[in-house]
Amino acid sequence: MIQYIADDDHFKEVIARVPNVKKLLWIGTADIKDLYVGDRPFLGVLADLVSRGREVRLIHAKEPGPNFREDFDHYPILFSEMERMLCPRVHFKIIIFDLTMAYIGSANLTGAGLGMKARGRRNFEAGILTDDPELVDAAINQFDAVWAGFKCKKCGRKKFCGDPIK
Numbered sequence: 001m002i003q004y005i006a007d008d009d010h011f012k013e014v015i016a017r018v019p020n021v022k023k024l025l026w027i028g029t030a031d032i033k034d035l036y037v038g039d040r041p042f043l044g045v046l047a048d049l050v051s052r053g054r055e056v057r058l059i060h061a062k063e064p065g066p067n068f069r070e071d072f073d074h075y076p077i078l079f080s081e082m083e084r085m086l087c088p089r090v091h092f093k094i095i096i097f098d099l100t101m102a103y104i105g106s107a108n109l110t111g112a113g114l115g116m117k118a119r120g121r122r123n124f125e126a127g128i129l130t131d132d133p134e135l136v137d138a139a140i141n142q143f144d145a146v147w148a149g150f151k152c153k154k155c156g157r158k159k160f161c162g163d164p165i166k
Contacts, residue, residue: 002130005105007122011037013129014095014103018045024055026096028143031108032060034067042109043068047075050082057083059146060109061090087146093127094139101131102139 005013015037018025025046035042046056056078063086064072072078095103105127130136 002128002132002135005103005125005127005129007125010103010105010107010125010127014107014127015042017097017101018042018095019048021049021054021097023098024057024096025049025098026057026059026094026140026143026147027109028059028090028092028094028146029109030061030091030093031110032058032064032068033108033110034065034071035109041071041074043071043075043078046082047077050077055083056081057143057147059085059087059090059143061086061088085147090146092142094143096136096139096143099140100136101129102136103127103129104135104139 003013037045050056078084093103093105093107093109105125107123107125107127128135
């Protein structure tokens with residue numbers, strides 16, 4: 001399956017899958033904000049996953065703003081159990097579900113990016129959702145190369161990295 005995802009379909013087709021993760025969820029994004037799913041912070045959804053023993057990894061390019069940090073503080077399990085790293089070079093938007101499905105696209109982990117803001121405040125976004133093994137493996141390999149630090153030696157932005165891998 002390869003499905004084209006546009007605009008607010010990001011919420012309906014991608015974010016709606018997050019609570020159903022059975023083993024792991026990997027998220028790579030340049031920007032992350034205090035995203036809400038209905039009236040609930042997305043961080044609450046992630047906290048539920050972690051509390052049910054799911055592995056959640058998050059790579060993002062910059063420190064989130066104060067609203068995100070305030071929401072994050074309400075979920076101490078995320079601080080202790082969710083794996084998170086900063087990489088100022090990350091600009092990809094990848095979400096990997098249980099190593100069997102991947103979203104690869106343009107949408108950051110923000111309300112405007114994922115179609116969760118009011119109609120006039122959403123970004124125009126595009127991506128694909130797929131379970132094609134070659135595409136899923138390519139997304140896994142790119143995410144994992146950053147996560148494992150394989151790209152760090154030649155990055156050229158080490159002085160800006162708040163979370164360097166030795």
